[in-house]
Amino acid sequence: MASLLSFKEAIAHIKSALECTTQVETTPLGQALGRVLAQDVISNIQVPPADNSAMDGYAVRLRDLENTDTLFVSQRIAAGCAPTPLAAGSCARIFTGAEIPAGADAVVMQENTEQIAEQVRFINPVKLNDNIRPAGQDIALGATVLAKGKRLSAIDIGVLASIGITEAQSFTPLRVGVLTTGDELQVPGQPLAAGQIYNSNGPLIESLVISAGHQVSLRTHAMDSVEATESALKNLSECSDVIISSGGVSVGEEDHVKSTIEQNGQLHLWKIAIKPGKPLVFANVFDTPFIGLPGNPSSTLVTFHLFARLALAKAAGEQLDLPDPIPVTCAFERKSNKSRDEFVRVHVNHGVATPHAQQSSGALLAASQTDGYLHIPAQQDVTLDSQFDFYPFNSF
Numbered sequence: 001m002a003s004l005l006s007f008k009e010a011i012a013h014i015k016s017a018l019e020c021t022t023q024v025e026t027t028p029l030g031q032a033l034g035r036v037l038a039q040d041v042i043s044n045i046q047v048p049p050a051d052n053s054a055m056d057g058y059a060v061r062l063r064d065l066e067n068t069d070t071l072f073v074s075q076r077i078a079a080g081c082a083p084t085p086l087a088a089g090s091c092a093r094i095f096t097g098a099e100i101p102a103g104a105d106a107v108v109m110q111e112n113t114e115q116i117a118e119q120v121r122f123i124n125p126v127k128l129n130d131n132i133r134p135a136g137q138d139i140a141l142g143a144t145v146l147a148k149g150k151r152l153s154a155i156d157i158g159v160l161a162s163i164g165i166t167e168a169q170s171f172t173p174l175r176v177g178v179l180t181t182g183d184e185l186q187v188p189g190q191p192l193a194a195g196q197i198y199n200s201n202g203p204l205i206e207s208l209v210i211s212a213g214h215q216v217s218l219r220t221h222a223m224d225s226v227e228a229t230e231s232a233l234k235n236l237s238e239c240s241d242v243i244i245s246s247g248g249v250s251v252g253e254e255d256h257v258k259s260t261i262e263q264n265g266q267l268h269l270w271k272i273a274i275k276p277g278k279p280l281v282f283a284n285v286f287d288t289p290f291i292g293l294p295g296n297p298s299s300t301l302v303t304f305h306l307f308a309r310l311a312l313a314k315a316a317g318e319q320l321d322l323p324d325p326i327p328v329t330c331a332f333e334r335k336s337n338k339s340r341d342e343f344v345r346v347h348v349n350h351g352v353a354t355p356h357a358q359q360s361s362g363a364l365l366a367a368s369q370t371d372g373y374l375h376i377p378a379q380q381d382v383t384l385d386s387q388f389d390f391y392p393f394n395s396f
């Protein structure tokens, strides 16, 4: 038997097999959420543009307080006003966000002052730069604020707005075609005949693709025949940048995906040393990259999270890696798998992992009822209080 690829090797293979898109669009900032930046964004201003006050209070010059603790108010500076230089021996009434007048070198919050007729008394000692937010504190002039390949989050949109940007140069979203295969599959909503099960991988993969930030161009199903598979793949290739399928990648002869691809492209079938999710196909069919996930629902989920998600990100121009795993402590014991790393669906509470009782690759509910995957490398027994890497579902 050919040796199995490690999951890190398989990630490297599938990422290198896909080309990054070069199609770029200009999008108004209001529509840029979730898009992938096509170039670095460099700030041509500093944020804040000028020194400003962090408090409502009084701007002072420390030298003026050397021989007195009381100063008269020479100007009032609200946020949005342009101040005049601070007159010698005076203070300026100032509000949060207002520009510091030239000559002032500290702001005293109003709670630490006392109003005496037209004068202000400063109760506590004042230190240089107290309550002054310096120009460029947040963003320096010329700083790279966001890098090419970043998928824009709500925070990133705020950052772009803070440097006055109105539109983003982003890659055209990836169009992903989704194929499910198998005679046994029924559409949810229809009664199940003998031998049938509902097609859950179709909606599952479609939702995974959308939540990864891509578009689904078409989702379709092919019965187990060469004609149906060929026609479905042809249709999908015409409207998709990448096709993802589930099922038909193991060794049975009801497997028309492989032969259809061999007739109309090139097929690479990898066996990966993980459980669930051993077989994975990468191919080109009708000139379109194709990722074939195994049909067992938990295998579909794991292989999407570990491989397809990173491959799609690469094709979409996004810089993405596996999430950083979190070390957790095991509250259970388990004999190791001899040849495959296991991705066990576990609950994690205060850093302590317990496995779901149902770990079959055919069972999906266990994933919905747990927090993520515990990665147990092959040949490593889990003993009580041993530590392993945990990948939360919400980090994918």
Ligand SMILES: Nc1nc2c(c(=O)[nH]1)N[C@H]1C(S)=C(S)[C@@H](COP(=O)(O)OP(=O)(O)OC[C@H]3O[C@@H](n4cnc5c(N)ncnc54)[C@H](O)[C@@H]3O)O[C@H]1N2
Pocket: 180, 181, 182, 184, 185, 197, 198, 199, 200, 201, 202, 246, 247, 248, 249, 250, 251, 252, 277, 278, 279, 293, 294, 295, 296, 297, 299, 361, 362
């Ligand atoms: N003799 C061998 N048999 C199998 C091997 C092997 O090495 N030798 N590998 C097993 C492993 S591991 C996996 S994983 C599966 C992969 O099978 P396929 O990708 O070919 O998938 P199918 O056979 O089409 O289906 C497997 C299983 O999943 C159900 N399924 C398929 N599509 C859907 C869907 N859209 N929604 C819900 N469920 C789906 C299908 O009914 C089967 O129960 O092969 C093992 N066999």
Ligand code: MOO
Pocket: 274, 275, 276, 277, 278, 279, 294, 296, 298, 299, 361, 362
């Ligand atoms: O790899 Mo399969 O996913 O073990 O069932």
